[in-house]
Amino acid sequence: xxxxxxxxxxxxxxxxxxxxxxxxxxxxxxxxxxxxxxxxxxxxxxxxxxxxxxxxxxxxxxxxxxxxxxxxxxxxxxxxxxxxxxxxxxxxxxxxxxxxxxxxxxx
Amino acid sequence: xxxxxxxxxxxxxxxxxxxxxxxxxxxxxxxxxxxxxxxxxxxxxxxxxxxxxxxxxxxxxxxxxxxxxxxxxxxxxxxxxxxxxxxxxxxxxxxxxxxxxxxxxxxxxxxxxxxxxxxxxxxxxxxxxxxxxxxxxxxxxxxxxxxxxxxxxxxxxxxxxxxxxxxxxxxxxxxxxxxxxxxxxxxxxxxxxxxxxxxxxxxxxxxxxxxxxxxxxx
Numbered sequence: 001x002x003x004x005x006x007x008x009x010x011x012x013x014x015x016x017x018x019x020x021x022x023x024x025x026x027x028x029x030x031x032x033x034x035x036x037x038x039x040x041x042x043x044x045x046x047x048x049x050x051x052x053x054x055x056x057x058x059x060x061x062x063x064x065x066x067x068x069x070x071x072x073x074x075x076x077x078x079x080x081x082x083x084x085x086x087x088x089x090x091x092x093x094x095x096x097x098x099x100x101x102x103x104x105x106x107x
Numbered sequence: 108x109x110x111x112x113x114x115x116x117x118x119x120x121x122x123x124x125x126x127x128x129x130x131x132x133x134x135x136x137x138x139x140x141x142x143x144x145x146x147x148x149x150x151x152x153x154x155x156x157x158x159x160x161x162x163x164x165x166x167x168x169x170x171x172x173x174x175x176x177x178x179x180x181x182x183x184x185x186x187x188x189x190x191x192x193x194x195x196x197x198x199x200x201x202x203x204x205x206x207x208x209x210x211x212x213x214x215x216x217x218x219x220x221x222x223x224x225x226x227x228x229x230x231x232x233x234x235x236x237x238x239x240x241x242x243x244x245x246x247x248x249x250x251x252x253x254x255x256x257x258x259x260x261x262x263x264x265x266x267x268x269x270x271x272x273x274x275x276x277x278x279x280x281x282x283x284x285x286x287x288x289x290x291x292x293x294x295x296x297x298x299x300x301x302x303x304x305x306x307x308x309x310x311x312x313x314x315x316x317x318x319x320x321x322x323x324x325x
Binding site: 028029030032044047048050064066068071074075079080081083084085086087088089090091 | 283
């Protein structure tokens with residue numbers, strides 16, 4: 001068992017982009033979030049990396065976050081209300097820093 | 108129609124194994140291999156099934172009703188659900204413990220609906236759900252249709268459930284993709300001020316704690 005990472009790289013409020021991996025590995029990161037930008041809504045703690053599960057967790061533990069995506073950032077044709085969002089729990093090794101998106105004009 | 112008991116040569120299509128879907132056959136084969144290799148015993152498997160089937164369905168409703176009558180408890184329930192639940196005699200067993208070396212259990216998180224924020228839970232990957240409080244998830248929760256459509260068109264799907272959320276209310280979907288399970292704390296219905304906690308608990312439906320419904324009104 002490798003040592004867990006000492007601390008989390010991101011804090012609530014940070015903007016992050018979810019990596020897009022081709023071909024998609026067997027993972028917990030839903031494809032609809034891959035390549036998308038969201039905001040860290042919560043840092044939950046350090047958890048087992050489920051991608052190491054088939055090999056008895058022989059991978060370092062990972063910080064786990066709730067990333068909040070605006071629906072309009074996920075689906076270009078979203079017709080619900082502005083402010084509708086999806087919170088998805090994503091492990092740190094899938095995230096990279098991103099610039100805040102330009103504010104959307106309200107219709 | 109003739110009784111199968113008296114039928115000397117049962118119809119091949121009626122034989123139990125032939126009725127299994129490919130998934131069920133694969134499961135059956137997997138169980139046989141795991142038992143044969145000594146990974147688990149039939150008794151352990153039966154115990155696990157019993158544990159799932161014996162789970163109380165109304166513990167979530169009890170917790171919600173208590174939160175409605177006790178604002179301080181509500182704060183504690185939102186901040187630390189596990190500790191708060193143990194205060195009222197609900198000590199849910201861990202959902203997952205697949206790593207004996209390290210305590211590894213899915214954490215319960217309670218999210219509160221308000222006048223301008225409505226939560227809905229889903230597990231787009233499979234069927235993750237706060238089973239300790241709600242029992243086994245309903246079949247529709249596990250269906251590909253719900254899992255794929257609710258993230259894409261939450262308002263349309265909720266309308267089909269008979270739940271219309273006005274556009275002045277934001278919808279936050281929570282996709283349980285990792286180690287957290289979400290329980291929605293619905294809003295207390297109006298006109299229930301004089302009701303007892305026990306009466307209130309009866310208004311709290313399973314769907315209202317998933318976010319696809321509202322509590323019953325008295």
